[in-house]
Amino acid sequence: SQQGEEDPQxxxxxxxxxxxxxxxxKTSINNLQWYxxxxxxxxxxxxxxxxxxxxxxxxxxxxxLDTSKKSSSLLITASRAADTASYFCAAxxxxxxxxxxxxIQP
Amino acid sequence: DAGVxxxxxxxxxxxxxxxxxxCSPISGxxxxxxxxxxxxxxxxxxxxxxxxxxxxxGNFPDRFSARQFxxxxxxxxxxxxxxGDSALYLCASSLVGRDYEQYFGPGTRLTVT
Numbered sequence: 539s540q541q542g543e544e545d546p547q548x549x550x551x552x553x554x555x556x557x558x559x560x561x562x563x564k565t566s567i568n569n570l571q572w573y574x575x576x577x578x579x580x581x582x583x584x585x586x587x588x589x590x591x592x593x594x595x596x597x598x599x600x601x602x603l604d605t606s607k608k609s610s611s612l613l614i615t616a617s618r619a620a621d622t623a624s625y626f627c628a629a630x631x632x633x634x635x636x637x638x639x640x641x642i643q644p
Numbered sequence: 645d646a647g648v649x650x651x652x653x654x655x656x657x658x659x660x661x662x663x664x665x666x667c668s669p670i671s672g673x674x675x676x677x678x679x680x681x682x683x684x685x686x687x688x689x690x691x692x693x694x695x696x697x698x699x700x701x702g703n704f705p706d707r708f709s710a711r712q713f714x715x716x717x718x719x720x721x722x723x724x725x726x727x728g729d730s731a732l733y734l735c736a737s738s739l740v741g742r743d744y745e746q747y748f749g750p751g752t753r754l755t756v757t
Contacts, residue, residue, distance in 0.1 A: 568743055569743060571745065571746075573748075579750050579751060580648075580734060580748040580749055580750045580751055581687070581734070581736075581746075581748040582748070583745040583746060583747065583748075586744075586745050626686050626687070628687075630743070631738075631743075631744075631745070631746055632677070632689045632692070632700065632702075633689060634679075634686035634687045634688070634689075635686050636684075636685055636686045637685075637686050
């Protein structure tokens with residue numbers, strides 16, 4: 539079974555808007571990682587947040603982690619067409635969810 | 645520095661055959677993990693190797709095996725191929741293991757007919 543589950547499954551927004559996607563997981567973790575995948579090719583690591591951290595920023599990305607709710611969120615601000623991709627969360631970098639497919643419309 | 649490389653890029657095999665996929669990690673990375681990604685799904689963890697030893701195994705049958713060589717490159721072998729083994733096989737390397745970010749290769753697209 540998959541540890542991480544992303545929500546929503548698909549998201550379509552206008553360029554310049556913010557995109558938020560959520561991830562839930564089932565068991566205790568050491569870290570939660572977010573990845574991006576374009577066109578079914580290799581994944582690109584975006585950000586890693588450890589279990590003792592609550593929030594982390596990287597450029598236009600903001601990730602939060604709530605270990606009590608076993609959930610995380612990824613916020614992409616000021617979206618661009620190039621952000622169109624599938625986004626996955628991975629518990630301890632090993633167990634991935636099914637992903638959120640993000641479409642940025644120009 | 646070169647990223648993670650995988651070979652071959654694409655592969656077509658017949659049911660019952662055996663296949664070997666190869667992965668070269670980023671220089672200095674000692675951990676390699678393998679994933680299977682079926683279309684429309686997230687990657688499923690198959691194996692993790694660190695310092696040439698198996699450190700983790702996902703829920704895959706014994707038809708799947710792997711090894712890591714002294715230069716930290718790795719091979720994934722799948723025996724007695726089934727149609728359901730058709731997928732993108734991804735290799736990822738990291739400095740130490742699961743507590744660090746992973747760098748993925750472009751994958752090998754395996755089609756079983």
